[in-house]
Amino acid sequence: MQQYGIHWFRRDLRIAGNSALKWNWKKNQGGTLGVFFFDSKFLSRPDFSHHRFAFFLETLKELRSELREMGGDLLVLDQGPDEGFSDLLKKLHAPRPTCVTYNRDYEPFARERDARVSRLIEGLGVSVHTMRDHLVVEPHELQRVPGTPSFYQVYSPFCKRWLSLVEGEDFHERITEQKEALQYLEKRRLGQTIEPFFKLTWKQVFTHLGNANLFEDALDRFISENQKSVKIKIPPAGSLVAYEKLREFRSGVDDYLEKRDFPSISGTSGLSIFFKNGSITPALVLAGLNLNEFEFKQKSGRIQFLKEIIWREFYYHILYHRPSVEHEAFLSHYQDLKWQNNPEWFEAWAEGKTGFPIIDAGMRQLKTTGWMHNRVRMIVASFLTKDLLIDWKWGEKYFMNQLLDGDLAPNNGGWQWAASTGCDPQPYFRIFNPLLQSKKFDPNGEYIKKYIPELRHVPSSEIHEPGLRYIPPIVDHATQKEKALALYRR
Numbered sequence: 001m002q003q004y005g006i007h008w009f010r011r012d013l014r015i016a017g018n019s020a021l022k023w024n025w026k027k028n029q030g031g032t033l034g035v036f037f038f039d040s041k042f043l044s045r046p047d048f049s050h051h052r053f054a055f056f057l058e059t060l061k062e063l064r065s066e067l068r069e070m071g072g073d074l075l076v077l078d079q080g081p082d083e084g085f086s087d088l089l090k091k092l093h094a095p096r097p098t099c100v101t102y103n104r105d106y107e108p109f110a111r112e113r114d115a116r117v118s119r120l121i122e123g124l125g126v127s128v129h130t131m132r133d134h135l136v137v138e139p140h141e142l143q144r145v146p147g148t149p150s151f152y153q154v155y156s157p158f159c160k161r162w163l164s165l166v167e168g169e170d171f172h173e174r175i176t177e178q179k180e181a182l183q184y185l186e187k188r189r190l191g192q193t194i195e196p197f198f199k200l201t202w203k204q205v206f207t208h209l210g211n212a213n214l215f216e217d218a219l220d221r222f223i224s225e226n227q228k229s230v231k232i233k234i235p236p237a238g239s240l241v242a243y244e245k246l247r248e249f250r251s252g253v254d255d256y257l258e259k260r261d262f263p264s265i266s267g268t269s270g271l272s273i274f275f276k277n278g279s280i281t282p283a284l285v286l287a288g289l290n291l292n293e294f295e296f297k298q299k300s301g302r303i304q305f306l307k308e309i310i311w312r313e314f315y316y317h318i319l320y321h322r323p324s325v326e327h328e329a330f331l332s333h334y335q336d337l338k339w340q341n342n343p344e345w346f347e348a349w350a351e352g353k354t355g356f357p358i359i360d361a362g363m364r365q366l367k368t369t370g371w372m373h374n375r376v377r378m379i380v381a382s383f384l385t386k387d388l389l390i391d392w393k394w395g396e397k398y399f400m401n402q403l404l405d406g407d408l409a410p411n412n413g414g415w416q417w418a419a420s421t422g423c424d425p426q427p428y429f430r431i432f433n434p435l436l437q438s439k440k441f442d443p444n445g446e447y448i449k450k451y452i453p454e455l456r457h458v459p460s461s462e463i464h465e466p467g468l469r470y471i472p473p474i475v476d477h478a479t480q481k482e483k484a485l486a487l488y489r490r
Ligand SMILES: Cc1cc2nc3c(=O)[nH]c(=O)nc-3n(C[C@H](O)[C@H](O)[C@H](O)COP(=O)(O)OP(=O)(O)OC[C@H]3O[C@@H](n4cnc5c(N)ncnc54)[C@H](O)[C@@H]3O)c2cc1C
Pocket: 260, 268, 269, 270, 271, 272, 273, 275, 308, 309, 311, 312, 313, 315, 372, 373, 374, 375, 377, 378, 381, 399, 403, 405, 406, 407, 408, 410, 411, 412, 413, 414, 415, 418
C-alpha cells in the first residue's frame, strides 16, 4: 500500500498554501489523509456560538469535497483529539502512518492541547511535524531583544519590527511563495481541470485493514444537529468563496483608506470570517493583493489594510506572551475597576434597545447577521464600558457568542482597547461620543435605517440624536462620561 501520513486539520481549513499539509504531502508522495476531531471540551466553552459553528461546519464540508475531488479525503470524528488519535493510531497498525502534521495555534487552550496530544502521538511511535500557517510572523519570532523573553506591548514599534522582518528575504518568501496557491485557486475558480494530486482515501486504508467502515464520519450528523439552533443566514463558506472575496477586494483596496470607516458602505474586505478558520491566510491575501512593498511613509488604502493585518498579528502576539489576558486586564491597575454591571442595561445593549440609534443599529446588525463593522464595534464597545459602566468581559463574551468571525485574540484585543485596560489601548479619558460618531461615520443615517427600520422615514438631520425621534435613551452620555472618568481615576 501507498505510504501515508495524517494531517490534523484545526483552523487551517483549506488545501491552497496549507503549510503543514503540503509538507506532509511531499514527504508521503501524495499519500496524505486529513482528520478532524470534534473536541467536546471546545464545544462546551462559554464562548461557543452555534452560528460560528455552523459556518465552520460548512467550511469543513467544502474542504472534504475539495479533498475528495483532488483524490484525497477527510475523516471527521466525534471524539476529542486525545481519545481520537489513540484510537485511530492503534487501529492503523499495518502499515503505520509515517507522521502526523498540524499547523500551530497560539491560543492558550490550543497550546496546552497541542503539547499534550503531540506527546501522546509520539508515545504511540508516530512522529509529529508542526508548521507556521495562521500568521505571517509567529509570536516567538518577534522579540524585542533577540534571545530575551521581553515582548512588544505597543503597536507602533511592533509594526515597525514586523515590517523590517518581512522585508527580509526569508520572511518575505512566506508571501511570495503563495503564488502557487493563488494559481491553484484561480484554476478552481475558472473550473479548469486539475489532475488529482492526492493518492489515497480513508476507505482504501480501512479496506486494507479489513473493515471498510472502521470509523464513522460524524460531519453530516453534526451539521444537521447544529442546524436546529441556527437563527441567521449563514454565508457561503470555503476557500474558494474566500478567494472570490479577495478578488472582489482587489479593486477596492485602493479606496480602503477613505471608505473603511463608514458602516453603510462595503469598504472593507469582509475576510475576517475566513481568516478565523483558515479558509484563507494573511500571507495568501497579501500575495493576492501584491502587497509586497511596504512603503509606510505614504498613506494609502493598501498600507492601511496591511496595518490592520498587522494589528491582528499584534493581538496574537499579546495573547501568546500574556495568556492571562484571556481572563483579566492587561493593565493590572485596571483589573479591579468597580463596574456597575446593571443587567437591564446590558440586556438593552445586547438587544439593540438603548435608545442610541447608532448603538442599536450595530447591535442589531450583530444579532441578525453575525457580523459588525469595525467602526461600530469600537463605538458599541466604548458605550458598554464607558457609558453603561459594564465590565468589558461581558461584552467580549457576548460578541463571541454572536460573531461569525469571533476570534479570541482580536476580540479580546478590541475589547481591552475600547475599555482602556489593554496594551496600547484607547486612553481612558478619550471617550467616544455616540452622537458625534454617528454623525461623522453615518452622516446620512443609511446604516441606522438599514438596521432600525422604524427610523427609515426620519430625515438624516434628526436621526442621530438620542430621544428625538426614537425610544428614550437609557442613559445620559454627559453624566455617564463623568462617572466613567471617576471610575478610571479612582
Ligand atoms: C470590540 C472589538 C471586537 C472585535 N472582535 C473581533 C473578532 O472577534 N474577530 C476578528 O477577526 N476581528 C475582531 N475585531 C477587529 C475588526 O473589527 C474585524 O477584524 C473587522 O471588522 C473584520 O472585518 P473585515 O475583514 O472586513 O476587516 P478589514 O477592514 O478588511 O481588515 C482586514 C483584516 O485585518 C484585521 N483587522 C482589521 N481591523 C482589526 C482590528 N481592529 N484589530 C485586529 N485585527 C483587525 C482582520 O483580520 C480583518 O479581517 C474586533 C474589533 C473590536 C473593536
